[in-house]
Amino acid sequence: MSQIPAELKYVSSHEWLRLEADGTVTVGITEHAQELLGDIVFVELPKVGAVLGDGEQAGVVESVKAASDVYAPIEGEVVAVNGELEAAPELANSEPYGQGWFFKVKPSNVADLDKLLNAEQYAQEIGA
Amino acid sequence: MSHTETLSRTPLYALHVELGAKMVPFAGYEMPVQYPLGILKEHQHTRAAAGLFDVSHMGQVKLIGAEAAAALETLVPIDVIDLPVGLQRYALFTNDDGGILDDLMVANFGGGVLYVVVNAACKAQDIAHLKSKIGHRCEVVELTDRALLALQGPAAATVLARHAPAVAELTFMHCTRVELAGVECYVSRSGYTGEDGYEISVPADHAEALARLLLAEPEVQAIGLGARDSLRLEAGLCLYGHDIDTSTTPIEGSLLWAISKARRPGGERAGGYPGAAVVARHIAEGVQRKRVGLLVKDKVPVREGAELVDADGHTIGKVTSGGFGPTLGAPLAMGYVASAHAALGTPLFAMVRGKPVAVEVAKTPFVPQRYYRS
Numbered sequence: 419m420s421q422i423p424a425e426l427k428y429v430s431s432h433e434w435l436r437l438e439a440d441g442t443v444t445v446g447i448t449e450h451a452q453e454l455l456g457d458i459v460f461v462e463l464p465k466v467g468a469v470l471g472d473g474e475q476a477g478v479v480e481s482v483k484a485a486s487d488v489y490a491p492i493e494g495e496v497v498a499v500n501g502e503l504e505a506a507p508e509l510a511n512s513e514p515y516g517q518g519w520f521f522k523v524k525p526s527n528v529a530d531l532d533k534l535l536n537a538e539q540y541a542q543e544i545g546a
Numbered sequence: 547m548s549h550t551e552t553l554s555r556t557p558l559y560a561l562h563v564e565l566g567a568k569m570v571p572f573a574g575y576e577m578p579v580q581y582p583l584g585i586l587k588e589h590q591h592t593r594a595a596a597g598l599f600d601v602s603h604m605g606q607v608k609l610i611g612a613e614a615a616a617a618l619e620t621l622v623p624i625d626v627i628d629l630p631v632g633l634q635r636y637a638l639f640t641n642d643d644g645g646i647l648d649d650l651m652v653a654n655f656g657g658g659v660l661y662v663v664v665n666a667a668c669k670a671q672d673i674a675h676l677k678s679k680i681g682h683r684c685e686v687v688e689l690t691d692r693a694l695l696a697l698q699g700p701a702a703a704t705v706l707a708r709h710a711p712a713v714a715e716l717t718f719m720h721c722t723r724v725e726l727a728g729v730e731c732y733v734s735r736s737g738y739t740g741e742d743g744y745e746i747s748v749p750a751d752h753a754e755a756l757a758r759l760l761l762a763e764p765e766v767q768a769i770g771l772g773a774r775d776s777l778r779l780e781a782g783l784c785l786y787g788h789d790i791d792t793s794t795t796p797i798e799g800s801l802l803w804a805i806s807k808a809r810r811p812g813g814e815r816a817g818g819y820p821g822a823a824v825v826a827r828h829i830a831e832g833v834q835r836k837r838v839g840l841l842v843k844d845k846v847p848v849r850e851g852a853e854l855v856d857a858d859g860h861t862i863g864k865v866t867s868g869g870f871g872p873t874l875g876a877p878l879a880m881g882y883v884a885s886a887h888a889a890l891g892t893p894l895f896a897m898v899r900g901k902p903v904a905v906e907v908a909k910t911p912f913v914p915q916r917y918y919r920s
Contacts, residue, residue: 457586
């Protein structure tokens with residue numbers, strides 16, 4: 419079954435979020451999402467400095483099958499993107515919670531994280 | 547199709563499920579789009595060793611009778627009358643406007659029997675077409691009791707010859723009857739991947755035994771429709787309903803090679819098929835638009851439906867198939883462009899999510915074909 423780390427937060431569009439020590443939030447796609455997508459061949463990331471609203475389109479993932487949108491799971495300013503995905507998009511398949519992260523945001527309101535799904539709720543959401 | 551219709555299953559349905567395939571609706575059938583290996587690795591495995599595909603959803607038809615070849619020639623721009631026994635040809639059903647109704651394979655098994663394979667999505671319409679147009683000149687028999695397997699890849703010949711040594715002697719597009727898994731099969735050295743390989747028509751009640759026999763060979767993996775599509779795209783082969791259809795003539799579709807010399811203007815049996823006048827005019831005068839291959843100069847896949855524009859931003863065509871080519875290691879596409887932009891090397895742009903992506907008109911196949919010719 420899909421791995422759903424207990425320490426992360428989730429949204430039903432299959433992005434995960436991790437609050438870092440410096441107050442930024444790292445965002446990626448879940449193991450379940452990469453399973454659904456299949457082999458990932460291209461990732462389009464947002465621009466550093468972009469301010470994204472909650473649920474706003476932040477990028478695109480292209481697998482051998484199809485293109486899928488990636489959404490910002492929390493409002494905030496993009497402060498970093500994972501440049502390694504350009505050369506090695508398959509990292510999002512092999513290490514979705516590690517080297518395959520997508521971008522980091524400085525959340526407008528860090529308390530927004532509390533409203534998101536925890537691991538147990540996300541597992542229910544995907545029927546795991 | 548409407549959701550109230552139930553999907554058909556091929557004789558290998560239970561085996562696909564057992565192998566862990568992800569089943570999807572395709573042309574009215576529940577078909578395996580991929581197995582646990584995944585599309586990318588299935589594609590690479592087929593090019594490196596051998597892949598087994600279930601293509602039993604396709605239509606298999608026999609045309610029986612002394613007049614069968616002459617009758618079929620009235621529906622396709624192909625030389626069928628002089629098709630030698632033991633040989634197969636690619637053919638096209640055309641309509642009165644010269645549009646393409648379907649593409650198909652025609653094999654001559656001798657004794658006044660032609661064996662025809664048509665696309666799954668078109669088979670009901672094709673069989674009705676055959677019956678109404680030539681049913682009075684030959685028997686049109688749909689072979690509903692047969693499955694169709696494809697074994698494709700550089701190891702296909704070695705693998706299949708272990709079970710039927712005679713298949714090693716066949717060269718590309720030749721066909722024969724051989725016994726496999728204890729039953730007579732129709733085998734042709736052909737396929738839809740650009741690789742050497744075979745298509746095997748087997749009685750439905752022996753299909754699973756034959757599939758298991760081949761899957762037990764160390765070189766063979768089961769391959770789904772996802773990889774079948776990326777393999778055929780790299781090989782530059784058309785997918786009916788996408789790259790060719792009733793709105794495209796064989797000449798617009800860059801399929802002049804498929805029209806036999808005997809059936810072209812000036813040939814010994816020129817014309818005599820639906821839309822022949824339109825096709826003759828397209829050969830003589832050229833066409834407004836043509837199907838071309840497109841290499842993508844960026845990493846982003848360009849998919850079916852993307853508009854093609856020139857350097858000034860004018861729309862000059864449209865992508866009809868596109869995706870990522872695992873062997874090419876890059877995205878690739880094919881589509882129709884205005885003939886002024888069809889020369890090899892012409893730089894164009896494909897519009898992907900509102901942004902122009904640089905593409906270039908390119909030679910197909912994108913990956914060298916490796917058919918066994920001698």
